[in-house]
Structures are given as C-alpha cells and as structure tokens.
Amino acid sequence: MPEALKLIRSILVSLRLTVLLLAMSIILVFWATLDQVHLGVWGVQQKFFHAFVVTVRVGELQVPAYPGGYTIGLLLLANLLCAHIYRLKLTWRKLGIWLTHAGLILLLVGELVSGLVQRDYMMRLEEGETKNYAESNRQYELAVIDTTDPKFDQVVAIPTSLLARGQVVQDPKLPFRVVPKGYFPNTDVQMRSSVPNAPPSPANAGMGPMLAITPLEVNYAEDAHNLPAAYVELVGPEGSLGTYALVDATRLPNPQKFDFAGRSFKLLLRPARRYQPFSLTLEKFSHDIYPGTDIPKNFSSKVLLNPPDGGASREILIFMNNPLRYAGLTYYQASYDGEHTTILQVVRNPSWLVPYLSCGAITLGLVIQFLIHLAGFARRRRAA
C-alpha cells in the first residue's frame, strides 16, 4: 500500500479523529445556536447541518469557513467504519460493541438520508373539498399550463431552482422554450403607477409592464413567508413571444393567459405541488377548546381517503399524535384556518423507521455488552 494511503488509513481509524470530530460538532452546534437569532431554525438547519461546508460572507463573496454537518457526519461515519474494519475483531465477546456501533452507523446514515430526501408539504383542505396534491412550504414552481383540452390541463412544472440558475427549459409538451431572465426568492411588488422612480421592467407581456418588482433579502424567520417573483421570456421557433413577470400566486392568484400555435396557455408561479395517486376529502374539521377559555384542547380532521384503485373510500380521523400514514406519506394535524379549514403537514421520509431501529440496536448492544461484562465479573468473583 502506498505511504499516502497508509497515512489516510491511520488518520481515519484513529480515535483522535473521533475526538476532533466530536469537538468540531460541538463548535458547529454552538455557532448554529448563536446564529439562530438571525436565521431561525430552518435557516440554521440549511446553513450549518444540511450542508457540506458552512460559508460566511466576506464583502460580496461567500467564503467556505467551516465543515458543515454533512462533512462532519460523513467523516464520523468513515471513522467508525474504518475502526471496525481495522481495529475491532468480530468475536462473540464484542457482540455488544458491534451492535452499538452498527446502531450508530445506522443513525448517521439515516440522518444523512432523511436530510437529503425528506420533503415537507402542506395540504390545506376546506370541509367538503377533495385534493390529490400537497404543496411545498418553501419551494415554488413555475406552472406552464396548456388549457386547450376542455377536460384536462396539461401542466409543465418547472422548479424555481432552475429559474434561479438561469437554465433554459425546452419541454417536449411546450411549443416554446422558457428562458429565465431573473429569479428573486423574496420580493416586494407594487403597481408601477405608484412607484414613479422604479427602473424599467424587463417584462413586456402580460401583467409585467404594470408591475414594479423590488428584490428583498430572504427572511429566514420561522414564520416568515418569502414571496418570490421571476422574469421569464418565452421563445418560439419564430422568436420571442414576450417576457413575463411572474409573481407568487398568493399575490397574483389569477394566472397570466395567452394563446400560441393554436393552443391556450396560462402561467402561474405557485408553491411546488406534489401529486399523489389518491385523494383526501375533508369531511369535518373539529376545533375543541377548553370550556370558558380560548385554549385549544384538540384539533381533529375527519378525512375520507379515496384510494387509487377506485376501491372503497375509508374514513380516518387525524388528530395530534395520530397521523395518517399512507403510501409513504405521513399526514399530521398541523394547523387550521377558521372553523372549517384544516392544514395538514405532509411528510415524505422514507427513512422514518431508521432512528427507531438504530436506537433499538444501540440499546440492545449496550445491554448485551453490560451483561457480558457482568457475567465475566461474576465469574471472576466466584473464582476468587
């Protein structure tokens, strides 16, 4: 083995690295806790823990400053795996340690997987309403909807991350290209007539020329809603069809419409949707309070789950700590709006069982190791 690899191996198996990484984790958690004042919980998670590198702003530049949660977690994982391969022997006497470490490895991998693949959505349902999609809390999409068919809408959903990167989208379902001309994750939008000094708008079609869009700093506070806006140019085979200004659907709920190539289209910047092959109907939302007070006692949503196979619908009661788990999604009772509208949090986390399994493995491993030691101690005591 070359010297360099030997060096890497000896670093990776060393207990010093474990201690160093644990110390670095403590610093990361401490720094993140202090920064939570500015960024809020979600912002801190993204910046410090769901990141390979923590960057800080120096002037106009973002400079890497510290290893992020993923890097430290991956190094810890590598350290643990290497220690197993090179140091620990697979013997019955070490079974407890093996199980405990396996649990730890599972926990680290599970956290990494859930950090990368977990998605949170919201489903807002009024009584009597049926929906087969949930909406993202933070991510938006540009929906280009072909409304020509009298019965169906053909939707092409473009994540705003593509707009932010300026990536040109040419979808086979669209007779034109979508060319991003600017994306702003948080904006103030006013009618141009009320902002006489606004710079000229890049938009020349739809509502765009009437709007003055001012980019704002992204607000990371937990309850803050960042309202995005974008400029996109549509380019057909014969040239530009115009540049549209798109504002999130909470401020401009009516889509901008146009006809092209004998087809009708509408454009909408809306929270990213995740459709599922089944639907939920809210039958009744109950909001109980303690008598004589405004203190909530219980929220519950009686929903009808309409399965994808057209089978019989079944009634389910979702309330605090009693979510609906179906088709890899978990529906929690999260909030409400008025007396007849429920807001369910919808979580897709394929690795939700991993923490339970890993904690079980760690507990079992510690118990086994304790019993092995206890038995040895008892034997030695008897022998003495």
Add this chain to the structure above:
Amino acid sequence: MSPRNPLLALAAFSLLLAGCGDEKVTSYRVPKEKDPEMPGMPAAGAPDAAAPEAAAPAGAPPAGPSMADTAVPTAEGAALTWPSPAGWVPKAATAMRKGTFAVPGDAGDCDLSITAFPGDVGGELANVNRWRSQIGMTPLRPDQLDAGVTPLQANGLTFTLAELLPSGDAKVKSIIGAMVPFGGGTWFFKLTGPKASVQANRDAFLAFLRGVKAP
C-alpha cells in the same frame, strides 16, 4: 474486501444522495382547475413579438394608490354600502373581496362577490368579455357592447349590468354582473352560479343593487 472499497462506496453513496432532489421539470395532466376569482386581472392578450406593447392586458389599471405589498390593489378610500338581504348568507371579506354572499338556489347555491379596483380596469368591454370567457361565451365586439349591457340607475350610481346566461340546461354556469365607477375606482357585483339559480335570483339581485349606496 480491499481496504479502499468501503471508502469508495461511502463517497459514491454520498454523491448519490447529494444528487437526490426535486430539481426536475415534470409534466402531467390533471382535471381542469378553476381560476381564483379576481375581477381586476383580465387575461392577457396573445403575446406578440412584433408589438410587445400590444400584449399588455386590456385591464391594466391606469393608476392606483400605493398597494403596499400586494400586486392586486383594491380600490381604497370611501366604500359603497349594501343591504344584507334575508336568506343570503354573508361571508367574511377577504383581501380580494369587499364582500361575499352565498345566495341559495334550487339548482345549487350562487356566489355573490363584491370587489373594487382602481381605475376603469380596462373598461366595460374588457370586463364584460372577461366574465363571458369565464363561462365559455364568445367575446363581444366593440359594436356589440351596447346591445349586451343595460344601465341601471340607483341612488345616484349608474351600474352597467351584464346578464350572461349561456344556452344549456339549468346547471350551466351563468353570471349576472354589474360594475359601477365610484371614487376613482370600479366596483364589481357579480352573481355566479347554476343558470336556474341565477335566473331565480335575478330580481333579488337587482333589488340588492338598488340598495347599494354611496356614503
């Protein structure tokens, strides 16, 4: 197993995971969805590369008060008042609506929306055509407008009334809408619902309009 393999596998695994994300363009077909109500925002015209200015929507509010952080200004200032007819269920006003009633009908309930926007919101023709497009009727030409609307005088206000009842059965979606300029803006009263219910409530709606007053 070669000692390097676990590390390579780990690196590959982390790269694989890092590649996970929802960054793909997706396309799918869904049943038609209703657009939200918003009388101030008529559909934009077809974009025209040669004359981009022509693509501005007919309903561009020419001027309006500051709209804080909403792109859809409602008319500010003095508000019209209206009666609350017995049997109609008033609902809470929203950011978009000055008032809402659920109007019962045998063929299904109607929705009465009251909204106000600065300026003339594109003029009578654009607004009538916007309502017509909402229920699948062909737009009127400018020379057909006078025949398509009727004026209604009440309490010093002059409403322009459009009765849009498409041919079809009792369930076909219909609109009786009225618009009135007031206080530098335009106020819209729109009764939407199944044709039979809209027709049955026509007289009550006209009586309601006659009860609308300026302060």
